Every structure is written in structure tokens, then in C-alpha cells.
Amino acid sequence: MTEDKTLKAIQYxxxxxxxxxxxxxxxxxxYIPIQTVADAWKAIHTMSIRGAPAIAVCGVxxxxxxxxxxxxxxxxxxxxQQYVIDELNYLVTARPTAVNMTDAAKTIIDxxxxxxxxxxxxxxxxxxxxxxxxxxxxxxxxxxxAIGRHGAEQIRLTTANPKKLTILTHCNTGSLATVGFGxxxxxxxxxxxxxxxxxxxxxxxxxxxxxxxxxxxELVHDHIPHTMICDSMAGLxxxxxxxxxxxxxxxxxxxxxxxxxxxxxxxLAILAKYHEIPFYVAAPTTSIDLTKRTGDEIVIEQRPSKExxxxxxxxxxxxxxxxxxxxxxxxxxxxxxxxxxxxGVFKPxxxxxxxxxxxxxxxx
Ligand code: MRU
Numbered sequence: 001m002t003e004d005k006t007l008k009a010i011q012y013x014x015x016x017x018x019x020x021x022x023x024x025x026x027x028x029x030x031y032i033p034i035q036t037v038a039d040a041w042k043a044i045h046t047m048s049i050r051g052a053p054a055i056a057v058c059g060v061x062x063x064x065x066x067x068x069x070x071x072x073x074x075x076x077x078x079x080x081q082q083y084v085i086d087e088l089n090y091l092v093t094a095r096p097t098a099v100n101m102t103d104a105a106k107t108i109i110d111x112x113x114x115x116x117x118x119x120x121x122x123x124x125x126x127x128x129x130x131x132x133x134x135x136x137x138x139x140x141x142x143x144x145x146a147i148g149r150h151g152a153e154q155i156r157l158t159t160a161n162p163k164k165l166t167i168l169t170h171c172n173t174g175s176l177a178t179v180g181f182g183x184x185x186x187x188x189x190x191x192x193x194x195x196x197x198x199x200x201x202x203x204x205x206x207x208x209x210x211x212x213x214x215x216x217x218e219l220v221h222d223h224i225p226h227t228m229i230c231d232s233m234a235g236l237x238x239x240x241x242x243x244x245x246x247x248x249x250x251x252x253x254x255x256x257x258x259x260x261x262x263x264x265x266x267x268l269a270i271l272a273k274y275h276e277i278p279f280y281v282a283a284p285t286t287s288i289d290l291t292k293r294t295g296d297e298i299v300i301e302q303r304p305s306k307e308x309x310x311x312x313x314x315x316x317x318x319x320x321x322x323x324x325x326x327x328x329x330x331x332x333x334x335x336x337x338x339x340x341x342x343x344g345v346f347k348p349x350x351x352x353x354x355x356x357x358x359x360x361x362x363x364x
Pocket of ligand 1: 098172173177184210248251261262
């Protein structure tokens, strides 16, 4: 049987990386090669690959490919180290809001320095580093599956309705935004697999249409019951239809639980609060940034105006119009019912304590 590549954002084998060009979806499904860190930076910056976890995995794997092919150019282990640190620092600048690339860079740098004490041989040092970087693939997939299980269980157990559930989501947080399965869309996938899903409502997600282009593509592909709405229909939906929960992803969660996610998330959280609908953020702990206290410290990326004023190169706004195009907003912690992570579901106000306890347990 041939492997179904349709929903794989990232194809990797040692020395070779390809990404599904998400700028071309849903019309054309084409993979583009990523041969260097500079290729990855550009693909992330232009959003050929997007979604916080996929950005990080694409970034670090581009470094693995780069190291694999350039091993003969290094004269010392120290020069490999410096090269890796410089390239990681460069990758972090491709997009500013999601923390996952920064977190991945820190994880690799923390590993890289003690590793040099173990090796005299440059090729062996590089091989071990590449093997370490490759683990990001497995880890992301395992985290997403755990998020799916915890989230589906939480929503099922805390919903009084004994029948099937309707869930609203935003943006694309599925296989295309991760190594596979997804975060918020992973929770929906798991509910569907458990036979608990009536329908997944999802927004188009203006201005860049990650909902209508990408989430729609995934839900149709996987035969998951779904209903697309325009972003502006969410209020009426919540007022007139049963919605048992809203589940969204995250680009950065700060220590107090404030969450940056795709623009439009904040207004969904306000609507959910008004309509007394539980509002969940589903994210791996690699999306949690304990170095920032609150969402006020998060840098919100501004995207080019043409991403708002045109679709597939066709103008949809009056020529010369001035626009404001922030790619993300911050949802305050008090609007969030729970943060679904690979370790379980945390209330925003217990997030920091629970994470620090997990870290301490790991290191003891
Ligand atoms: O601009 P994008 O498409 O990269 O934004 C994506 C989101 O906001 C997602 O919700 C978030 O990255 C989580 S993806 C699992």
C-alpha cells in the first residue's frame, strides 16, 4: 500500500526534507525541497509551512539536513557548535509570535554543549546531534496524540449532554500545523474516533483562510462531520445552536495562562464566556513560555496588507485601501476554561506550578 502523503506537512529522511506547500492548498498538493536553513526560514516566513509546532520541526530538521551535507566543512567541534547556535538564532527570527521554534532552539543548545565533552570526532558529534534533532518528529506526534486523548476525555466527562457533541474551532491546528494528528483538531479527531462528535464547526479564519483552505481539507479528507462558518457567524451560532465547547490552538501561552493564537481567537473566547460555553486551548508544553509573565509581553506579528486585500492574487478590496493586519491576538487567562497539554488539562492559574513540578520530577 502506498503511504497517504496528503496530510503530511513534513516529509523527512536523513539528509532530505520536503514540506507540503500550504500556500498552494487546497488546489494543488505539492512538496517543495528544503535543503538549507535559509530555505526553511523563507518557507516559514512566507507561510508555505505554518502552525507553531510545524514551524519548529521544519526549522530544526532543516538544520539536521544542512549538517548532514556540510559535515566536511567543519574544522572543530567548537565551530560546529557556533554554527548550530547561529543558525538556530536565525531560524527564530522567521516569525515572532509562536514560541515553539525558540523552545526547540533552547532544547538543542542545552544538548549541544555537554555533548561536546563526549566526543573527539567531528562526524560522530554531528551524527549524534542529527539523531537528537530527529527526535522532534516523534515527540510532536506523541504529544498530539496525548493532547487528543486528554482533551476528548475532558470534554466528554464535563459535558452533561449524553448525546454527541458539537465543537467549534478556529484556524488550522491539525496534521498540517504539526507533524501529525494536530492539537485542537487532534481533540476533534479523537472525539470523532470515539464516536462522540456530532459536528465540528470551524471558522474560515480570515484573512488568510487557514480554516477554509486547510482545516476544511483535513476534515473532508478524514470524513469527519463538519460545518464551516464565516468568522462573523460565531455569535449567532452560539446563540442558536448547541455548541458544547470551543477548542483552539496556541502560538504562545504565558506563565499566567494568557494565550496568543490566530487573530479572532479572543472574540470567540468572549462570545463563549457570554454564552457559558467552555473554552479550551490545546497546546503542547513546547508552546508554553514561562519566561513571559503575561500576554502583554508577547510580540504580535503584523502580516503584509496584501494577505488581507487579495485572495489567490485577485484583489478583493478597493485599490489603495489602508489596512491593519495583525496575525494573532491574546486571549486573557480568565476567559480560558482549561489548557489541554500532553500531560493533562490544567486550569490557567495552576499552569505554571504544574509545569514546574513536571520539570522538577524529570530532572530528579
Ligand atoms: O499564522 P499561522 O497559520 O501559523 O497560525 C496558526 C495558529 O494560530 C495555530 O492555532 C497555532 O499555531 C497552533 S497550530 C497547532
